[in-house]
Amino acid sequence: xxxxxxxxxxxxxxxxxxxxxxxxxxxxxxxxxxxxxxxxxxxxxxxxxxxxxxxxxxxxxxxxxxxxxxxxxxxxxxxxxxxxxxxxxxxxxxxxxxxxxxxxxxxxxxxxxxxxxxxxxxxxxxxxxxxxxxxxxxxxxxxxxxxxxxxxxxxxxxxxxxxxxxxxxxxxxxxxxxxxxxxxxxxxxxxxxxxxxxxxxxxxxxxxxxxxxxxxxxxxxxxxxxxxxxxxxxxxxxxxxxxxxxxxxxxxxxxxxxxxxxxxxxxxxxxxxxxxxxxxxxxxxxxxxxxxxxxxxxxxxxxxxxxxxxxxxxxxxxxxxxxxxxxxxxxxxxxxxxxxxxxxxxxxxxxxxxxxxxxxxxxxxxxxxxxxxxxxxxxxxxxxxxxxxxxxxxxxxxxxxx
Numbered sequence: 001x002x003x004x005x006x007x008x009x010x011x012x013x014x015x016x017x018x019x020x021x022x023x024x025x026x027x028x029x030x031x032x033x034x035x036x037x038x039x040x041x042x043x044x045x046x047x048x049x050x051x052x053x054x055x056x057x058x059x060x061x062x063x064x065x066x067x068x069x070x071x072x073x074x075x076x077x078x079x080x081x082x083x084x085x086x087x088x089x090x091x092x093x094x095x096x097x098x099x100x101x102x103x104x105x106x107x108x109x110x111x112x113x114x115x116x117x118x119x120x121x122x123x124x125x126x127x128x129x130x131x132x133x134x135x136x137x138x139x140x141x142x143x144x145x146x147x148x149x150x151x152x153x154x155x156x157x158x159x160x161x162x163x164x165x166x167x168x169x170x171x172x173x174x175x176x177x178x179x180x181x182x183x184x185x186x187x188x189x190x191x192x193x194x195x196x197x198x199x200x201x202x203x204x205x206x207x208x209x210x211x212x213x214x215x216x217x218x219x220x221x222x223x224x225x226x227x228x229x230x231x232x233x234x235x236x237x238x239x240x241x242x243x244x245x246x247x248x249x250x251x252x253x254x255x256x257x258x259x260x261x262x263x264x265x266x267x268x269x270x271x272x273x274x275x276x277x278x279x280x281x282x283x284x285x286x287x288x289x290x291x292x293x294x295x296x297x298x299x300x301x302x303x304x305x306x307x308x309x310x311x312x313x314x315x316x317x318x319x320x321x322x323x324x325x326x327x328x329x330x331x332x333x334x335x336x337x338x339x340x341x342x343x344x345x346x347x348x349x350x351x352x353x354x355x356x357x358x359x360x361x362x363x364x365x366x367x368x369x370x371x372x373x374x375x376x377x378x379x380x381x382x383x384x385x386x387x388x389x390x391x392x393x394x395x396x397x398x399x400x401x402x
Contacts, residue, residue: 005219005385010054012299025049026089026385028392040070043088045362049182070200071398074098074134075179076122076146076173080107080377082359083145083188084115084335086387092143093396095134096304098125103369110366115117122172128178139241141182142398147382148173150193154203180214182383184394185209187237188382191220194235203330205294206235214239217248221386224251228360229263230327238391247391260344261323263357271371273334280347288323288344314367320344327358332379333372352378360385 011021022032027225034040044052071092078097081104088094091118096116097106110117118125162178165171177185193202209216216239219332223232238248253309259317275283282303285295292300295318299378301308303318320342324372327350331339343350350358352367355378362384367374 003041004038005039007032007035007050010050014054021275024053030392040091043091045085045089045364045379046119049362071142071395072136072140073143073145074130074141074176074182076125076144077115077148077169077175077241077282078146079104079109079380080157081111081365081386082361082384083147084108084185084380085361085365086382086384086389087143087145087391089388090160090391092391095136095141096130098122101377103367103373106368107366107377111364122169122176126172126175126179127261130176136180139181140182141180142238143184143186143394144173144177144180144182145186146173147188150189150196150198150201162211164195165204165208170208174205174212177209177214181213181241183241183398184261185214185237185295186390186394187239189235189237191233191235193217194220195197198329200272202235209237212230213241213242219250221250221381221390223386224326224358225258226251226383226389227258228326228358229258229260230358230383232383232386234382234386238390238394240397244401246397248397249393251393257326259324259326260321260358263327263360267357268353268363270351270353272350272354273371273375275335275348279335283320283340283342283347286318286320287395288320289325290320291316292318314342318342330355330358330379334375354381356378 011018018032019029022029031040034366036218063219072094072095073092074145075097077119078084078099081097084094084097088321092169095113096118097108098118098120100119100121102119105117108115108117151168151170162171162174165174173187183197196202206216215339217307218235218237222236237248240246240248282295282299285299288295292304295303307317316328317337319340320327321344323344328341333340334355341350342348352374353363355375356365356367360383361379367377369377
């Protein structure tokens, strides 16, 4: 039986339509429509979801060559793979993923043993002949992606070029972009980049991208708008090579915004951090959706210390998330006093799998390293579903080119 026929039979036998089937396997209706028409094939994660959710013989699906997607990308600062996984789900084939952190690289290799993972500094990678390494021609790659750290530049002039930003992680991203000359690039960063150093940092990056030969646009996106049960705002910078006369549009926000109970339904048990007894006793007094403002005054004063007298917002301290709201931004450490995120019912931080679910990682995605390293990898990641939606919008442009 052909793949399209098998999928159509699965949808019919389970009383579903394309939309409900897509939702059950974390895909879009448009993707399912393309699979049924033979325009494209499901990726690995979609296949795994189909096998698990509908008890289909895995051999029937996995014998079909579905893992090789049509569009190619290279990922820098890959971390634990949130961005790369989302792009794979959108339809990209990963030619190379690079990160300096050994645990992150092991996470990538564990989950995608067929990926070309290079665990080395981006400085060293930028000195390599990447075109020869990847066996591609200049301009052939579809997408360069990655989230380089936000760093200040030394402003020697009004309009800095590539040579003026040496020594920063952005410099090496731009240097590799100049070497590969992909059709498009994608860069993700913290929202604060927009206003960093009065906007000079972002403008310098745009100047460099334009100097290399790209039209650039940027927008701050909230992951909560794209099927992620988390308030997480990030700037998404997209560039299209000047010789390509097409326009990019950012993904349309979802109508439904998920909350914590959506993300953590039937979440697997896993390891997690614990609060010290003194902190647990404080959190026991905070209701779901509450924070330090809900504490008795004497307890709040003792817990907040000097911050108590500052007044103002500070609603992130002693914060217990409720089931009916999205999580605050998942961070690298689950027990920082200024940015607490406590489980709604149990007095503890979110576990590894809970944190990963909130960041829209599939349960099958395993993280390697120490407990602290796993939290850091998850906290630094781009939410998978946000990455997928951005990737789908980029593919719309690439299809116009091809």
